[in-house]
Amino acid sequence: MAKDGTEDKKDKTKNETADNSYVDPNPNLRAAGYEAYPAKFSSNFFSATTVAKSVKNIKAAGFTRDSLLWGYYQKYAVDDPTDPNEWGDATLYQNWESSIDEAREALRKMPVDRNLPGPDPDNPTARAGNVLEHLDTAVRIALFDKHLLNNDPMDSGIEIEVVVKPQAQSSRRHKITTTWREEASNPPDPKYKYDRLTIVMTCPFGGWIGTAIWKYNGPSRFTRFTATYTVPDPPKKSGQILFLFNGLESMPARGQIKPPAILQPVLQWTQKDGWAIRSWYVPSTYTPSFDQMPELDSELSFTKPENPAWTTATKVTKGDVLTGVIEWVNNQAYQSSFLLGGKTVAALLAPNILPLTYPVCVIEAYRLSNKRDDLVGLLTMDGLTLFREDVPGTPVQANWEVGTETVSNDKVHQGTGRLQLYKVVPSNKNTTLTFIRKKK
Known part of the structure; x- marks a missing residue:
């Protein structure tokens, strides 16, 4: 990866194959942490x-x-x-x-x-x-x-x-x-x-396996975050649970009473339901049971920042184009939703929560086997657009951190991307993220 976030051509020649899968240079290291x-x-x-x-x-x-x-x-x-x-x-x-x-x-x-x-x-x-x-x-x-x-x-x-x-x-x-x-x-x-x-x-037992994070440390909240992507091929049905999303998080602080949380429009996969979309509000204090995922018609309305919330789910299929949207609406509340076929679906309003200051784009997984076919092969999030309150009306360019597997010049530090199952490649001035599944 080049320093400006674009893909290094030499790296691509060495580690990528014709089917766009990333060849993991250290396949046996991931098991130990x-x-x-x-x-x-x-x-x-x-x-x-x-x-x-x-x-x-x-x-x-x-x-x-x-x-x-x-x-x-x-x-x-x-x-x-x-x-x-x-x-x-x-x-x-x-x-x-x-x-x-x-x-x-x-x-x-x-x-x-x-x-x-x-x-x-x-x-x-x-x-x-x-x-x-x-x-x-x-x-x-x-x-x-x-x-x-x-x-x-x-x-x-x-x-x-x-x-x-x-x-x-x-x-x-x-x-x-x-x-x-x-x-x-x-x-x-x-x-x-x-x-x-x-x-x-x-x-953790499962979690984020492909991640891009903007570790923004400024004082201003984000007021809009969008990402567009296409529903991928379904993975092989091995009982796994997958979540694909762009999200905005809040962060803890000394003396703060409200819990930090994430607001996210999520494309989810389960063996039972296939691909579906719904919005989630998840405070840091909430530990969900993934063995009992909410039914598609289940809804948990937002009540207060301490409690989780989710919308009913809408079934989608391979090839559907989705735009996940998180926005600060009417200067009083955040809303997560999807644009699907020109319509707004899975809208979740979350008032009175902490300011959302931490953008992420993620593939999250649970109950995986040792087979990489449990995962989607390639995912591209495009049209990543971020607006911040201190720069009204003008999108800001994200500074995505995506990890690296490069050994440093001191021969001590080995890089921070070895345990991720996806290589994430930013492009187009960081408005596009490509998630490439690593191969054994």
Whole structure:
């Protein structure tokens, strides 16, 4: 991929075939992610006997307390960050950037649980702005502010125990909890008061497998977002559930009471119903059961920002042209809908929700087998048009982030696109996104 977002011709020649399927250059790496982290890494480098040395290595690599962020420092705990064998698992090493990129992206969208203590054990009522900030703050305290009682007083860092659990049911949400263990001897110096930080991460079971995100950080809301695409060939019927959509999200913030959410006009596939379209409003606190998808004629009206909502579904077939539309209407509410055959369908009005500031284009999947035929082969979203409140009447050009599988010049970082099942190619000044299914 070229830096301007256009497709690099050399890359295309190497990795694409005549049927427009992308040949995955690393087909065997996708199975491993951060789920292997505790057994393969944490106990070796962040145990009570090894953490002080690991922290010295991390500091020698240039990390300071202010710059330390979860996920970015782990490769520098080892003596040679360029050697995958020091991790004990080369596959985990190669997938690390992809794993933590997906996790960090998910955690920054999650509000903190106000019923749980904040990240600082010495000030538990001070809460972070989102779950990612909570995690970053906790590891900074554990590695820079706390000391093990019997270590050299100059050596900072206490044991970090990481526990990774899978979701019990299909879900795209990550969850994090942090727990501090008090030192048994109860020392008076607060820097020795705790001897272990336990991080429990609950991982998704399914989720976003082809993603383009504009990580817009400005203050203005988006007022209109459209995307046009054609209903693709149906996948083979293996019981999978697929969602294809353009969406707008809101983000959590400190002191915010309303939950962040996503508003999305969705093309969905199930074995039972085939292709259908409906609009969804999904707050971050909602965990749906994909084993019990709403019937096509089911509708859940919008009531308040804390509750999910969806419209009845309209059946569509291969070749139908859809335009997903999200807009701020009458200066009082957001609406999600589709244009189909010149008519507006699946209209969902969502008043009084948080400003939508985060555009995404996504292929989402659950209950997949190991067969790539479970997925659509090629999808092109065209006519991507975004309007923002601070630039009235003029479309703004999106800055899509689509991941990469390129190894960096430092021979440490391996790219952030390895775990995605689709390569996403922006073109036409980022108004077109092509989702290309990777091949094994």
